[in-house]
Amino acid sequence: MERGLKKWGEVGVREKPRIVVITGMGGSGCVGDYVYALARMKDNSVPVIVSKDYKLPGFVSEKDLVFVISYSGNTLETISAYKQALARNTNIVIITSDGYLAKEAESRGIPLVKVIEGIAPRTALPEMLYGVLGVIDASGISIVSKEEAANALEFIKENMKYAMEEAYRIAVEINEKKKDLVIATHTPFEVLAIRGKNEFNENAKIPVKTDVSPEWAHNDIVGWEEPYRRDWFALLVVDPEDKAGMKLIEFMKIIYSEAGIETYTVELKGRTLLEKLLYGSLLLGLASVKLARLRGLDPLETRNIKRYKSIVKEIIGS
Ligand code: F6R
DSSP states (O other): OHHHHHTTTSSOOSSOOSOEEEEOOHHHHHHHHHHHHHHHTSTTOOOEEEEOSSSOOTTOOTTSEEEEEESSSOOHHHHHHHHHHHHTTOEEEEEESSHHHHHHHHHHTOOEEEOOSSSOGGGGHHHHHHHHHHHHHHTTOOSSOHHHHHHHHHHHHHHHHHHHHHHHHHHHHHHHHTOEEEEEEETTOHHHHHHHHHHHHHHHOOOEEEEEETGGGGTHHHHTTSOSOOOEEEEEEEOTTOHHHHHHHHHHHHHHHHTTOEEEEEEOOOSSHHHHHHHHHHHHHHHHHHHHHHTTOOTTOOHHHHHHHHHHHHHHHO
16 A cells, blocks of 8 residues: 555546446456445446456447556456457556566556566555556546545554454454355445455465345345255454444344354444455455465465466467
8 A cells, every 4th residue: 555655646647538447357356346346436436347357348449548457467368358458549557567568568658557576466456456546546537535545554554453353363263163154245345245255265265155235135145045055154244334234234144144154243444435445355365364374275375376377378369
């Protein structure tokens, strides 16, 4: 967050775009989910579309701004989407640390936000997120102001110790239960369920289901009536300031308990949506790393992603 703040607003675009499109995969693609979550809750915000695919949506045109995000700069799906954006003459901003995309930005003069090299892509989330928000702010279509972003950094610093203790409690709880994990939440925090899932997948090497209310109450809820297995453990993420959200989570708790599923409730802290999102991400991220350690696993090792990346060219090329 500190690094992102230092570069905040150094890059911007002159023309107000029709829509902002954010394309990327995995830890880089998730940045788009955060920007969407923040834009969605703001009146009159520029529309934000997230695309985690090698195909850019057909409606994207030269009137739009496309953020191409790949921490490594070498992710094939993202490079493919970038080439389509280039062919359609859209405004492009590249967020990367290195690789093919960094070279493209330099050789073609494409606006670039360069993030720190040599860390796991998913751990660069705050810097990449602040990178995108800073560009949007400098382009006259602000979603988050620099002041709000700076306040969020202070808030996270103040709450770091508590987040670490709470993350440890969550990890111990999950490890003792040894059950499959559900991350359940309410809108507008669906991104925390997605990010939390990704973190527990990649760091702790476990599959995770996400349940987001109120949509959950229109389908998943029925699935919990007759599951084959009842050995799930549900982590409920709630905003205590959101009355409807609290009631939705209370109702979810009842349904889980009827299905024989134990729950653990995590309350979000923060004065703004940005702070709540960052605090929730920190908490879930730390918990997933602690769970990996408790299981004797290396959180940084993602063997199966490497396997996929070694064959992705054949798959997408076809
Ligand atoms: C690794 C990680 C992955 C990558 C993804 C795309 O930490 O989180 O999900 O983010 O494989 O790679 P990049 O981010 O380099 O485009």
